[in-house]
Amino acid sequence: xxxxxxxxxxxxxxxxxxxxIALGAxxxxxxxxxxxDEDTQNAEDFSFECPEREDGERAPDEAANEEQPFIFGTPxxxxxxxxxxxxxxETFRVTRQVFDTLLDHDCTDMVPGLAESYEQNDEGTExxxxxxxxxxxxxxxxxxxxxxxxxxxxWNNFTGGYQSPSNTYYWSNxxxxxxxSDPEMGVEGESIYDGCEADGLTATIRISEYTAxxxxxxxxxxxxxxxxxxxxxxxxxxxxxxxxxxxxYSQEAGVLAGTGPYKYVxxxxxxxxxxxxxxxxxxxxxxxVKTIIFRQIGDGNALRxxxxxxxxxxxxxxxxxxxxxxxxxxxxxxxxxxxNILYLSYNQVSGTLxxxxxxxxxxxxxxxxxxxxxxxxxGGSVAxxxxxxxxxxxxxxxxxxxxxxxxxxxxxxxxxxEDLELEFCYPTDVSRPYMPNPKDIFDIIAQNLEDAGxxxxxxxxxxxxxxxxxxxxxxxxxxxxxTGDFNEAYNFLGTWFQTETTEWGxxxxxxxxxxxxxxxxxxxxxxxxxxIELNEMIMEELPGLPISSSPPSIAFAxxxxxxxxxxxxxxxxxxxxxxxxx
Amino acid sequence: MTLAKIEKLxxxxxxxxxxRTAEGGSLWHQSLRRMRRSPMAITGAAIVGLxxxxxxxxxxxxxxxxxxxxxxxxxxxxxxIFPGPxxxxxxxxxxxxxxMFSRMVVGARQTLLVGVVATLIGFAAGxxxxxVAAASGIFGGRWGQRIESVIMRSVDVALAIPMLLLALSIxxxxxxxxxxxxxxxxxxxIPIFARLLRGSMLAQAHSDYVMxxxxxxxxxxxxxISHIFPNSLGPVIVQATLVLATAIIExxxxxxxxxxxxxPGSAEWGTMLADAQRFLxxxxxxAIYPAVGIIITALGFTLLGEAMRExxxxxxxxxx
Numbered sequence: 031x032x033x034x035x036x037x038x039x040x041x042x043x044x045x046x047x048x049x050x051i052a053l054g055a056x057x058x059x060x061x062x063x064x065x066x067d068e069d070t071q072n073a074e075d076f077s078f079e080c081p082e083r084e085d086g087e088r089a090p091d092e093a094a095n096e097e098q099p100f101i102f103g104t105p106x107x108x109x110x111x112x113x114x115x116x117x118x119x120e121t122f123r124v125t126r127q128v129f130d131t132l133l134d135h136d137c138t139d140m141v142p143g144l145a146e147s148y149e150q151n152d153e154g155t156e157x158x159x160x161x162x163x164x165x166x167x168x169x170x171x172x173x174x175x176x177x178x179x180x181x182x183x184x185w186n187n188f189t190g191g192y193q194s195p196s197n198t199y200y201w202s203n204x205x206x207x208x209x210x211s212d213p214e215m216g217v218e219g220e221s222i223y224d225g226c227e228a229d230g231l232t233a234t235i236r237i238s239e240y241t242a243x244x245x246x247x248x249x250x251x252x253x254x255x256x257x258x259x260x261x262x263x264x265x266x267x268x269x270x271x272x273x274x275x276x277x278x279y280s281q282e283a284g285v286l287a288g289t290g291p292y293k294y295v296x297x298x299x300x301x302x303x304x305x306x307x308x309x310x311x312x313x314x315x316x317x318x319v320k321t322i323i324f325r326q327i328g329d330g331n332a333l334r335x336x337x338x339x340x341x342x343x344x345x346x347x348x349x350x351x352x353x354x355x356x357x358x359x360x361x362x363x364x365x366x367x368x369x370n371i372l373y374l375s376y377n378q379v380s381g382t383l384x385x386x387x388x389x390x391x392x393x394x395x396x397x398x399x400x401x402x403x404x405x406x407x408x409g410g411s412v413a414x415x416x417x418x419x420x421x422x423x424x425x426x427x428x429x430x431x432x433x434x435x436x437x438x439x440x441x442x443x444x445x446x447x448e449d450l451e452l453e454f455c456y457p458t459d460v461s462r463p464y465m466p467n468p469k470d471i472f473d474i475i476a477q478n479l480e481d482a483g484x485x486x487x488x489x490x491x492x493x494x495x496x497x498x499x500x501x502x503x504x505x506x507x508x509x510x511x512x513t514g515d516f517n518e519a520y521n522f523l524g525t526w527f528q529t530e531t532t533e534w535g536x537x538x539x540x541x542x543x544x545x546x547x548x549x550x551x552x553x554x555x556x557x558x559x560x561x562i563e564l565n566e567m568i569m570e571e572l573p574g575l576p577i578s579s580s581p582p583s584i585a586f587a588x589x590x591x592x593x594x595x596x597x598x599x600x601x602x603x604x605x606x607x608x609x610x611x612x
Numbered sequence: 613m614t615l616a617k618i619e620k621l622x623x624x625x626x627x628x629x630x631x632r633t634a635e636g637g638s639l640w641h642q643s644l645r646r647m648r649r650s651p652m653a654i655t656g657a658a659i660v661g662l663x664x665x666x667x668x669x670x671x672x673x674x675x676x677x678x679x680x681x682x683x684x685x686x687x688x689x690x691x692x693i694f695p696g697p698x699x700x701x702x703x704x705x706x707x708x709x710x711x712m713f714s715r716m717v718v719g720a721r722q723t724l725l726v727g728v729v730a731t732l733i734g735f736a737a738g739x740x741x742x743x744v745a746a747a748s749g750i751f752g753g754r755w756g757q758r759i760e761s762v763i764m765r766s767v768d769v770a771l772a773i774p775m776l777l778l779a780l781s782i783x784x785x786x787x788x789x790x791x792x793x794x795x796x797x798x799x800x801x802i803p804i805f806a807r808l809l810r811g812s813m814l815a816q817a818h819s820d821y822v823m824x825x826x827x828x829x830x831x832x833x834x835x836x837i838s839h840i841f842p843n844s845l846g847p848v849i850v851q852a853t854l855v856l857a858t859a860i861i862e863x864x865x866x867x868x869x870x871x872x873x874x875x876p877g878s879a880e881w882g883t884m885l886a887d888a889q890r891f892l893x894x895x896x897x898x899a900i901y902p903a904v905g906i907i908i909t910a911l912g913f914t915l916l917g918e919a920m921r922e923x924x925x926x927x928x929x930x931x932x
Contacts, residue, residue: 331889350690355893397684404688458870467890470689473708477681490788490870 080137080367080597088591088609090318095607099305099321100590102603103333103345105461107302107326110280111294113251114185115192117199119463119513119599122251123346124304124324127603128168129254129288132159132178133245138369138420138517138597140245144173144255144289148248154240154552155224157248161231165313167257168287175228177258182235184261185253186223191269193217197276204247205237215272242524242549242557246516251600257287291317291604302326308604318591318607330461334585337361343590344606346599347461348583350407360588366581367597369420370464371413371522372406372511374475375574379503379535388450389572391441392507393431395482396475400433402578405470410580415565416522418579420597422554423519423561428569438482451485455505460493463582463599464511471509471577503532509577513599519561520549527568534573541567617771621804624847624921625811646923653919659912666717667724674714676701678879684709692894703901706884707891716901719879723909726794726863731856733798735848738805741767743841745806746813750840751832764810770803779862783871790873797862801855808851812844850920857913864906881906 106120113125134143145159165173185201186209192198193208193215202208206219224236237244247253263285268277279285283294283305291314292306303325308317327336333345334352338359348356353363376383376392383389398412411419415428442448456472465471469490476486486507491499500508515521527545530537544567548560582599586592586606593605647653666673676682686695687709696704703712745763748756770778782796816822817840825835866872867882881902888898 331892334893349890351692351891351894353690354692400684404684405690407690470707474681474684477679477684477708 081365083364083594085362085364085591088612090591091589091608091610094589095319097320098608099323100319100344100603100606100608101323101325101342103327103336103342104324105326105329105333105345105347108297108304108324110276111283111286111297111304112256112280113254114201115197115276115280116252122600124306125254125288126251126290126600127292127306127322128286128290128294129251129256130165130290131249131251131254133249135249135516135596135598135600137367138514140249140517143249144178145248148245150245150552152552154244155238156234156236157245158232158234159248161233162313163231165289166311167259167289168293168309169257169259171257171259171287173255173289174231175233178233178255179226179228179235180258180261181253181255182223182226184264184266186221188266190267191215191271191274192266194269194272196272197269198252200247200250200252204241204243204250204253240550240552242518242520242551246518246521249516254288257289260285260287289313291315291602292322295321312604315604317604319603322603329459337585337587340587342587344584344586344592346582346584347463347466348585349461350405350466350583352585353407353583356585362586362588362590362592363583364586364592364595365409366584366595366599367420368410368579368581369418369597370511370513370579370582371416371418372464372471372509372577372580373413373416373574374577375500375505375508375510375534376572377500377503377506377508377533377535378573379532380506382450382452383506384536385445385447386572387441387445388447390431391438391445391447391482392479392484393572393575394434394441395438395478395484396431396575396577397433397478398575398577401471401474402580405467405474406578406580407466407583410578413576413579415569416526416574416576417519417565418514418522421514421517421519421522421561422558423565425562425565428566429572431575435478435481442483448483449485450483451487452479452506453487453489454479454507455489455491455496455500456509457493457496458490460496462511463513464578464580465509466580466582468509475509501531501533503535513582515598519558523561523564523568524549527564527573536571536573538567538571541571617804618768618807621808621851622811624808624851624924625815647919650919650923652915653923656912656915656917656919659908660916663720663909663912664724667720670717670721674711674717676711676714678710678714678718681709682711689891692891694891694895694898696897704897706898707887707895712898712901715879715884716881716905719881719884719902720905720909722790722873722878722880723860723863723882723906726790726797727856727860729794730797730859730863731801731852733795734801734855734859735805735852737799738802739809739848741802742806742809743813743836746810746817746840747832747836749810749814750817751836760810764807767803767806767810771807775800775858776862776865779866780869780871783866783869788871788873793863793866793872796866796871797859800862801859804851804855805848809844809848812847813840816840816844847924850917850924853913853920854917857910857917860913861906861910864902 104120108121108124109116109118110121111125113122113129131143132145134141144161144165146162148157148159150157161173161175167173188198188208189210193212195202195216202217205221205223207217207221209221211217211219211221222237222239224238227234264279281297283296286294291309291312293309295305295307297304303323306322308320327333330349336342337345348363357363376389378384402410402412414430415425417424442450454476456468460468476488479486489505499505500510512522512525523545526534527541529542541564544560544564548557548564551557551560584595589608591607591609593601593603595601683705687693687705687707689707694705701711701713703716706712706715741763745760749760752759779796779800782799783792786792786795822835822839825839864882867880868886870886872883873880884902885899891898
């Protein structure tokens with residue numbers, strides 16, 4: 031979503047023969063897509079999704095790994111320890127270390143998670159997962175099909191405030207609703223979840239209608255499997271209203287047990303720190319460091335200073351200007367792959383931007399090259415459509431809007447909009463994976479528009495209120511973006527263009543219907559054709575201007591052997607360890 | 613801290629009274645005479661004069677536009693490449709490719725504007741509060757004294773709150789804008805002016821000319837407005853110079869915290885400093901210019917104000 035959604039790129043160490051059959055096909059699709067991109071216009075300046083690691087393995091410092099906690103500085107605090115009640119990257123970064131999902135990611139490829147393999151029927155409505163043997167939860171309970179079904183049944187049977195999209199955004203996004211959807215909670219759709227059947231180590235999940243969110247949804251941090259032992263202690267009836275406070279169990283360690291490499295020890299709310307400890311009976315490779323602490327530390331400057339002072343051993347979303355100084359000072363800043371989109375929305379709710387010629391003029395006015403070259407982290411590229419080029423369904427033939435200020439002025443004059451005035455919103459107090467410094471990007475675009483003769487009314491809004499304001503159509507122009515959750519075009523396009531919304535304010539049934547049709551197509555190749563066509567239609571309609579795809583940076587102290595970085599911003603912290611001095 | 617603040621104010625009041633009774637010649641004549649010999653006052657006046665000149669003539673002096681990103685293509689802030697001082701751009705370019713020197717010059721006007729307006733707001737409101745308190749204390753009888761007590765205790769409470777904290781709370785309530793900064797800084801100065809004016813007026817109330825006016829039957833309101841008030845202004849004006857220095861620093865602080873002018877294009881020293889902070893590691897010069905600007909200007913006003921205060925202060929005078 032707007033926040034970095036997390037799934038972790040656990041290395042497919044344990045990929046067994048059976049998994050390769052089922053999942054190999056998917057992985058192949060992913061890499062094939064990347065190969066094709068090499069011929070396209072943007073490929074030469076576009077860095078591959080998952081750059082090769084340049085550093086070799088290092089000898090671990092055993093004593094430090096056991097005694098010294100690894101402290102990771104975060105720009106925000108998690109919402110909940112139960113991932114199903116969250117939709118932000120700050121939460122998933124933590125819950126990913128504690129819980130596992132049925133499927134997982136390596137780079138952007140789907141790999142086995144708790145399920146060693148899976149099958150689906152041709153219609154894509156029945157998904158059978160063959161679970162790993164010998165997986166135990168942190169509370170000692172063994173993983174089986176029943177445990178998986180108990181989780182899915184629980185989510186589908188949520189009532190009251192649990193249904194609110196501000197709590198369970200992803201469930202209602204993937205499954206459209208609940209067993210008994212409550213319109214008062216903001217969910218009107220009917221659930222497409224059609225039951226779950228367990229048989230020993232297999233679990234079969236049925237959905238009444240296929241959408242392209244599957245199987246991606248099974249890799250989503252929110253569908254992580256929680257111990258049935260934990261579920262027994264929950265009643266799930268303590269939230270009556272959409273804005274009720276989150277249940278107590280999700281705010282303190284103790285109840286929730288997962289299958290991941292780490293277990294919860296403590297969430298110190300006064301220190302804004304969550305402490306995790308290695309789970310010794312983890313099914314995969316044991317975690318490198320015994321104790322990990324995620325601690326919130328103000329803004330980017332404070333984080334950088336904390337890293338330099340040795341108070342923390344790593345932090346995420348490094349400001350692009352800090353990357354080189356950090357590297358020069360001996361810190362490690364591994365390059366992530368690129369899997370996001372930053373865009374400028376032309377909201378048509380107020381009507382001014384309903385004129386296609388004006389939207390076109392604005393698009394020619396914006397100098398996206400300059401933003402990519404001077405503001406965004408090196409390795410980014412100008413976006414031509416609403417998804418990164420590494421995805422299946424990216425089109426080479428969309429309408430391009432090269433920077434051409436004269437054409438912009440002409441178009442505005444032709445449209446009779448010489449004295450156009452627009453309210454332009456940008457978020458403050460935030461750095462997003464796709465948008466490291468919103469104000470700089472705003473400054474440049476605002477100047478571009480002013481040069482074309484548009485009067486820009488600058489409207490800074492704090493991040494906390496920003497999503498609401500932009501969703502409700504309060505801004506004519508605004509900056510926002512999206513980090514992909516999994517390798518599927520629907521995860522990008524479907525996020526924005528399913529239906530008429532106040533977020534965009536345009537009504538183009540052709541796009542909405544085309545999207546619905548594409549989303550219900552189970553054959554990935556046919557679907558890709560649809561996406562290509564849709565991308566072209568969308569860039570013709572021009573609901574907004576895609577600006578860039580750029581790699582967010584993450585930094586680690588020199589003594590740390592960092593984990594593989596993920597284009598989905600889903601790092602597996604069990605991979606990292608303190609390395610012995612050389 | 614607060615006590616020290618109050619003590620200083622009270623001494624200023626005393627100074628105003630003594631200056632009147634001693635030696636002869638007006639307060640201003642005496643202090644001017646003394647200040648001409650003080651290097652502190654001269655330095656302060658020179659800085660303030662230069663600053664005023666730049667602030668007033670700013671847009672005509674600036675060689676380039678302060679808002680146009682003319683050299684935007686030459687700056688790469690993701691790699692810390694900021695073309696440094698050069699013939700075309702004396703102070704180099706900022707993070708969006710704007711001429712730093714022009715921004716400093718144009719920014720001076722904003723800074724001055726905020727400082728002066730904020731001080732005027734504080735002065736005007738403080739005069740009303742202090743004036744009402746003093747007037748009701750002198751002529752209001754028992755009820756008047758109660759009103760005075762209530763007002764002055766509230767003023768003391770307000771005086772006890774750190775000024776920046778008060779300004780910050782007000783700015784947070786009003787939302788970010790230039791007006792907000794002026795109001796916030798101005799309101800935070802009200803208690804100072806109120807206490808000073810009330811003290812000064814009370815001191816005047818016992819002077820002979822007031823007695824004379826009362827015995828002649830001049831209406832009380834007229835005594836307050838046309839006799840006591842104008843004669844009590846001396847110390848208040850001295851204080852205003854000092855307040856101007858604080859106002860400039862505080863306005864910069866509020867802008868720095870993002871509560872200033874929301875139009876990120878406009879040049880303002882505090883905002884420039886805030887912008888530069890992100891590039892401290894790679895391009896410290898971006899922070900140095902506005903920081904030095906703020907420091908020197910505040911120093912100028914402080915030197916001038918302190919020199920004025922010292923030239924008035926009876927205790928210091930005796931030592932001389």
